[in-house]
Amino acid sequence: MNRLLLSIQNIGKSYRAYRSESRRFASWFGLPVKPSEEHWVLRHMSFEVHSGEAVGIVGQNGAGKSTLLKMIVGTLKPTEGKVQINGRIAAILELGMGFNPELTGRKNAIYALGLMGFNAEEVHKIIPKVEEFSEIGKYFDEPVRTYSSGMQMRVAFSVATAYRPEILIVDEALSVGDTYFQHKSFSRIREFQEQGTTLLIVSHDRSAIQSLCNRAILLENGTVIKDGNPEEVFDFYNAIIAEKENSTVEVKKLDNNKVQTSSGTGEAKVEEIALYNVKNEVVEVVGVGESVELRVKVKVHQSVESLVFGYGIKDRLGQVMYGTNTWHTEQVINQPKSDSEYIFKIAFPINLGVGSYSIQTALVDRDTHLTNNYEWVDLALVFNVINIDKVQFAGCLWNEPSISIEEISL
């Protein structure tokens, strides 16, 4: 089951500029011509992906995500190093590339399958599946120029996933199309995953990656800077987005094997954080529906213009359940003095499902952490929710119903 599917060995990609194009031509014939400029967009990157893994690839624009994908797909050749692929690869990038508007959906599907390397016989077998999955009815035999963009995307997706590949590359493109088809395509992707297809997903959408992937790779300036479970990688990613000059990113291993990421410029810091129950006791385990109070002591180390405290409750996978800040509640502290201390008391009921949750805190100057980030701590506090006195339920939200049943006598 754990077959090595993709192995990336120290690859690098450089763009070369020559003083003149004739020098470039000469270099093909083996003449010793040095390029005048060599610009590396990606270098010293290595990782391996095994079957059944689902890997999210994240990074800021220009980090090298698309370059990496293109080298995996094979459109781009690495300048150094090697990309080894064991198995068939399919990419849902740029859906509908190369569709000819004058030809029918069927002809275009045949063409695209040919482009993917299927021979006539296989194409013949796949086409009915494509037609069925795309659900566009008689339009399948109409020219593509009469299609809506959603229909085009349906055909394109159906073609790209007509066969279960060993590796499936999914780009942001997936967010197009109507909701019905989105669900349909998502369930097909999950189905592939269950059958052992490895997923490579590029997205900025944290929840999409955290719900589909069991591993994430963070790219920055053309190298892998973090490779681990999605929650940890995303926390780190958020931290570097906020990273400014003289700001630090700190990664601390907690005793429960989780990794705490904190970052910021340090003008204000969380000194203490704890969760209290109604009896004013510090708790780590709370019952569903219980009222609790989160108390956070903040110390200002250097006077700043304004101070906003924000927090978020995240589930085990790192998806934010709820989060807000004192900017939104209009409780901004203006010009706090150096060495002053504040205690924020946030009371709320635990309307959460059973499970483990964490709290992230943020000390910033406005409504986001992107302008001035004094301190950002992920996994500042971890607590567990158990069901003590409520009826058994599933899900991450406690939404107590009252159910009444009437029997209708015939």
Added chain:
Amino acid sequence: MFRDLYLYKSFIFQSVRNELISRFSRSKLGGLWVIINPLSQVLIYALILSHILAAKLPGIESQYAYAIYLMAGLLGWTLFNEIVGRCLNIFIEHGNLIKKMSFPRVTLPAIAVGSCLANNLFLFISMLGIFALLGHPFNMAMLWLIPLTLVVVVFSLGIGLILGVMNVFLRDIGQVTPIILQMLFWFTPIVYPITIIPEAYRHWLNLNPMYPIVDAYQQILVYGNSPQWGSVLIILAAGIILSIVGLFMFRRSSAEMVDAL
């Protein structure tokens, strides 16, 4: 590379068909346009030049001799011109596809050659029809056109590939090539017979690689002779060398090509 071509043979075949279909799918006359274009050219030259040149065409006495001569030369020239022209821009034209999809790129020139050959076949068939109308029926010598066409394909593919690869990096090539082709057209005895060139300058024609080819077409179609294989074989040899160089450049450049598209 050749294995890829074999594996993708049905794809190439489909693409050639798709290209023909899509080009004419919304025009009333459809595929006829493949033929109308060169034939209208024949008509123009025939109308303007036949009176001036007809007298100087030796060897045949049909009053339509000039028109036949013209068509013969054009059949060869269009094939050459079309393949070079298509290959010249083929990588740039499909730049997006090359950047986004992984497939053997060698199929692109193969598709171009395929559709040029199909066009040429249609043109030849319609020319045969016109020849018949003009009282110049089919003869067995015309079978020589099959190997001759192959020579033209190899030769023009070699040139087209080299120019096409270079054009990706140096776009001036795409601009200058049509001009050179136009000049070459007029330096080749296609619309005029070789006899109007003064004897003293005629040997310069030997430097024109298209002269033996066009001459061979004219020998076959106008006079029903077998062509002068000696000079045609030289072109074939040159074509093979050019194709090898072209394929070599294509291979070496393929990594950088995507960057430049």
